[in-house]
């Protein structure tokens with residue numbers, strides 16, 4: 130008789146949990162996965178995927194306007210939020226089913242219940258049933274943080290934004306990170322009046338300063354209002370349903386929707402981890418080593434719940450590395466160096482490696498090359514919106530330390546260029562490559 134009910138019990142069927150379960154099962158392990166909400170996790174159900182579809186939907190606002198300069202007779206077009214919302218949610222349903230069928234086809238048992246840890250090898254389900262497992266993987270992700278202020282219950286988060294009954298006429302977005310800037314662009318293109326407030330005057334901390342400044346300038350030109358050094362004092366619901374928002378340092382504002390985008394908190398509350406001896410950090414994240422193992426030998430964690438790098442592809446790699454190491458006899462660790470990332474704002478930002486200021490701190494002096502240009506399409510469209518590409522290199526060998534971009538399709542272009550940065554290529558290597566003309570990407574090999 131087997132010692133445990135399962136070799137592996139995974140809690141949380143998001144990007145990291147699903148990858149770990151199906152790879153462990155493929156290595157021959159007997160695996161179960163518990164999910165209290167929907168299989169797919171934040172990225173598929175209420176994050177990257179539906180967000181990107183909204184970004185595509187929003188971009189039509191500019192494309193339809195620009196089309197006239199390219200000879201198209203475009204009648205005045207209206208936008209129907211309900212059509213886009215329902216189509217996006219239908220696509221989410223399709224992906225949810227695809228994820229379930231992947232788990233099924235790998236023989237992973239899905240348990241649609243909340244599970245908590247009740248010992249180093251024991252899980253208790255919401256129904257009261259206990260299960261034993263040789264290894265437990267925590268892949269419960271994170272949830273949106275909501276600042277404490279009177280009336281905060283009137284606001285929504287990225288969990289609810291995809292289900293809005295109607296498009297808000299006036300929306301206030303709190304925070305100035307990924308989600309705030311992405312949804313500021315989305316709502317603004319759909320025609321909502323957008324105000325973004327932040328507690329400091331820094332947007333997208335961690336991205337290159339010049340690139341962030343360019344986004345701020347373009348966003349303001351597009352009509353997005355920014356209010357900095359603003360902290361919530363309170364949100365009051367008015368008799369007509371609108372929300373009166375009071376913040377420090379600014380006048381009160383009346384809006385129809387408040388969206389909190391102020392970071393995400395690891396989902397470890399009431400999971401029984403501390404009681405089982407698992408060390409959590411000050412933010413509640415599971416503390417793990419490079420092998421994804423927690424302070425308890427049989428309990429591992431991957432993805433946002435560890436608060437290392439909150440990005441889907443990283444969670445997937447961590448899940449894969451865990452399964453290969455523990456069940457595949459192939460010890461693997463994730464390389465966190467040079468992870469490319471993007472903000473799907475309007476226009477988008479993408480970056481890999483060190484920013485100019487990070488590189489200066491590390492290397493003392495650096496050489497910086499830039500290309501500040503107006504995309505050909507924007508020129509004909511009379512769209513006065515400039516792209517900026519920036520390459521940060523060592524002063525002596527010219528090794529590329531970082532590459533940062535804002536402009537149309539920047540994430541698509543950067544993914545390919547990130548291979549060269551990861552491979553340790555130099556500015557001279559870029560310059561030796563003949564430009565592909567006419568393209569925006571050719572600026573990568575023409576930087577001065």
Ligand code: NDP
Pocket residue numbers: 276303304305306307308309311327328329331332333334390391392393438439440470471472473
């Ligand atoms: P971010 O960490 O990107 O930004 C959080 C913002 O909220 C910052 O401007 C921060 O200000 C502010 N903030 C933090 N705490 C408070 C507080 N208590 N009160 C007021 N303001 C506060 O978080 P997001 O919520 O936008 O996204 C969460 C994570 O999800 C991201 O870090 C990213 O890893 C991931 N994500 C990735 C995307 C992508 O890859 N395109 C898209 C969406 C999310 P300050 O800078 O001063 O700290």
